[in-house]
Amino acid sequence: MSIRILALSGSSRRGSLNQKLLDIAAHGARDAGAVVTSIRLANYALPAYDGDLEAEQGLPEGAKRLQSEIATHDASLIATPEYNGGYTAMLKNALDWVSRPREDGTSGVALLAGKAAALLSASPGQLGGLRSQLALRTVLDKLGVLVIPDAFALAMAHEAFEGDRGLKDKGAEKTVVNVGTALCRTAGRLAR
Ligand SMILES: Cc1cc2nc3c(=O)[nH]c(=O)nc-3n(C[C@H](O)[C@H](O)[C@H](O)COP(=O)(O)O)c2cc1C
DSSP: OOOEEEEEESOOOTTOHHHHHHHHHHHHHHHTTOEEEEEOGGGGOOOOOOHHHHHHHOSOHHHHHHHHHHHTOSEEEEEOOOBTTBOOHHHHHHHHHHTSOOTTSOOSHHHHTTOEEEEEEEOSSTTTTHHHHHHHHHHHHHTTOEEEEEEEEETTGGGTBOTTSOBSSHHHHHHHHHHHHHHHHHHHHHHO
16 A cells, blocks of 8 residues: 655745745655645644633644544655744644644544654755754654654755756755655555
8 A cells, every 4th residue: 555645844935945845855755656645734724722722612623634634644744944943833833733632532642653754944044944854853753753864954945946847956856855755665664
């Protein structure tokens, strides 16, 4: 059976550089045989996490849908911008909602734990948003997600793309494609 990978970005911006980078890695995962579902976190309309809201109304519909997406996928491919040295509030908020107990009382954290993830980042800066990956890795580690060593941080990202034809630097593009391939391979091994 094919490995199922969920591809998501921490940016909701139209023309997001991280989304473009994510799409290249997703291509690599598909070429390696994975079924990749690309989602936009903004489409889940998640309110900022609020314990009172959760206690009074339960999980928002979007959080339940996102939990279901994660439940039905073997691994995650995540690209995130760096905002002030961390990753984005939208992505953290999504992880916080997903980690909450499900409607049926089962663990939200268990949906993520023991599954693989690969990280990417893109920034107009010189470090390519690398610090966002470090911060995200710490949180995913706490959630039991197995973050693979294959990763890529795209520096000077505003100048790095060749229109819709991927990256100008074809060597870098190959590395990004390989992140998707490596995630598919690792998820396959975990699924055995
Ligand atoms: C609030 C905010 C904080 C930012 N902080 C950083 C930063 O710490 N490091 C960095 O490299 N870029 C930073 N940037 C620039 C983003 O990397 C840049 O806007 C990037 O294009 C966002 O990713 P996207 O194109 O996928 O939306 C910041 C942007 C915003 C809006």
